[in-house]
Amino acid sequence: MENIMIHVRFNNDATVSEIGERPSALTAQNWFNHLSRNTQNCYESLSGGRGVFRLSTEQLNVLKQEISV
Template identity: 55%
Template sequence: MSTAVEEVVAEVPATAAEGKVVESLIHVSFNPDGTVALIGERPQGAAAQAWFKYLSHNTLNRYQALAGGRGLFRIPRPEVDALKAAFLKELAA
């Protein structure tokens, strides 16, 4: 059974000591078997499962599980850009 889920990426402002930091919310939805169906901010050409695994292994205390086979990562915008670049570099190697 396939469910159409719209990929949503939200940016939530958060304040920090040195100024304003934009926190990105990367939404994830899972298939009934636990594999990743959709994930936001996925680099072009990357598999959804591989991007989820990379984020899971390279971020600390950033993932929040939600009900209904969903979850999200809360990561500052500059860190998301750095993670994407490192992931693409790893894929190319």
């Protein structure tokens, strides 16, 4: 099973400015919110206004399908 890292970059006001693997139907902030609400123990805060979600490919596919429904 392959693992994926989704990188997140935050603005100074803590809103999301960039995030990887984002479906085109969502804003960066909405994709971050969806990942945060629907995963557990997958997010790691990093220094410099950054963070990363670590997900399996299968998990990511399920999360993206939830957006399409």
